């Protein structure tokens with residue numbers, strides 16, 4: 001197992017002067033794995049990534065790549081490559097010059113440079129843009145080049161800090177797919193940062209859900225979606241109904257795990273509030289004593305209900321969280 | 330864009346006319362008359378005598394080279410110091426850099442004469458530095474007055490604040506991620522400076538250089554007060570000739586100063602107008 005570990009964070013703590021930062025981070029990322037740090041803005045994702053890249057010093061703890069301690073190396077000495085949210089490319093250099101810069105530093109021969117750049121441009125679907133300047137390309141194109149430029153240097157670990165967040169939704173999901181394909185094809189190890197849970201679910205081998213500078217849960221997208229360890233994770237990932245119980249605990253149920261029928265007497269009674277068509281499924285909200293509950297139903301089911309109908313809900317697969325947020329089935 | 334007819338052009342011309350006439354009147358006319366005067370001898374006849382004198386007379390040549398030399402040293406010194414200071418302010422986030430960033434503009438707010446006399450009381454051979462050194466049993470004489478060193482020091486005092494201000498703004502316009510991604514792909518600090526920071530701020534440096542050159546080639550107050558009797562800076566030399574009522578020669582000197590300024594004005598316009606390929610956005 002340990003022979004398969006590419007990146008390891010051991011008890012990593014990075015604090016700013018203000019006292020903000022991340023504390024006691026432990027994480028192992030395997031070779032060829034894509035791990036996503038997911039959490040709301042300000043929870044410390046960028047801080048971890050920049051500590052790995054060497055742009056901020058670790059306060060304590062260790063960063064190991066292939067078992068070697070890189071905690072105190074300058075960024076230029078680390079076998080990592082980082083893609084930032086924006087302004088990645090050097091504006092005074094053409095695409096070709098941008099890509100050649102790192103290769104030149106590594107004394108790669110001219111013709112070898114050209115061969116590798118041509119190959120990489122093909123991989124990121126930017127052939128023909130060699131002579132363009134960053135200012136002459138769209139945001140999506142710039143990020144393709146930025147990713148290509150990083151991949152060209154064959155980093156041990158690729159660090160991506162919300163690389164697609166400045167792009168519009170359609171291009172974002174397209175870039176996501178392409179990144180995933182390139183990443184699995186080349187077998188590179190990636191730490192990806194995002195605040196978008198959908199993006200994390202779509203891309204990741206494993207997700208780290210973060211909360212205020214610490215890890216809340218680490219697991220595959222399925223584990224995190226189906227077995228969120230805390231109310232915080234349950235709330236952050238996907239849609240979730242929280243139903244307060246008399247004993248002070250809370251039941252958490254996904255909308256797809258609730259079924260509806262006419263009448264009263266099942267787990268929860270209420271009245272149909274809205275029925276909304278959302279693509280291939282239909283979302284119904286029901287007014288109950290404990291607030292609004294959301295569920296997904298099929299088109300055939302939807303036809304049997306209208307606004308104001310008295311209905312009763314059956315809670316399928318649910319989880320219970322007590323006040324101190326630990327999970328119990 | 331709306332299509333402009335000859336009528337709109339006529340209207341624009343008509344509206345610009347008053348200011349054009351004013352500009353012609355108060356700038357161009359005296360300039361032309363100075364140029365004409367510089368090509369005359371004492372009796373008002375056409376002659377190249379004034380220029381011949383300025384470029385052959387030993388003292389006049391001394392003055393000319395002295396002025397050019399001091400100006401160039403000032404430009405290079407001010408840019409070098411300002412660039413280092415700006416780099417420090419931009420990239421070092423310490424208490425000292427924060428403190429300096431609140432202080433470095435101070436010289437801009439001290440009137441020139443006040444600054445010169447204040448400096449004199451500090452650095453003259455019987456000034457503050459001398460007295461302090463005497464307290465420790467030395468007799469330190471800075472020797473900064475009435476020579477080039479003093480003028481250059483004063484010029485630096487006046488120009489560093491301005492130059493730093495512009496360069497700090499230029500460096501602030503370079504996003505961190507540009508510098509960081511350069512380090513990230515393996516470039517050290519020096520390499521990053523020469524390949525990223527310098528090219529991205531080069532235009533502003535050129536502009537600052539032309540500004541400092543223009544304002545110092547014709548400087549008067551500083552060299553008048555703390556400069557040597559010989560050689561003189563062109564500004565002082567001009568006043569000198571003027572007070573001796575050699576108006577034609579004074580005119581020739583001012584044309585010379587103007588010619589120097591024009592060279593840097595051309596450099597300024599060139600760097601400003603010449604948009605590099607990467608500065609054009611094709612979108």
Ligand SMILES: Nc1ncnc2c1ncn2[C@@H]1O[C@H](COP(=O)(O)OP(=O)(O)O)[C@@H](O)[C@H]1O
Pocket residue numbers: 016017018020021039040041042043044045046047048
């Ligand atoms: N350079 C900095 N100096 C001081 N505090 C910072 C700095 N950068 C980030 N922080 C603080 O550290 C915390 C984590 O920030 P960050 O890692 O950028 O979060 P995220 O990337 O998850 O949005 C935030 O509270 C933020 O305000």
Ligand SMILES: [Mg+2]
Pocket residue numbers: 042045046047
């Ligand atoms: Mg961030």
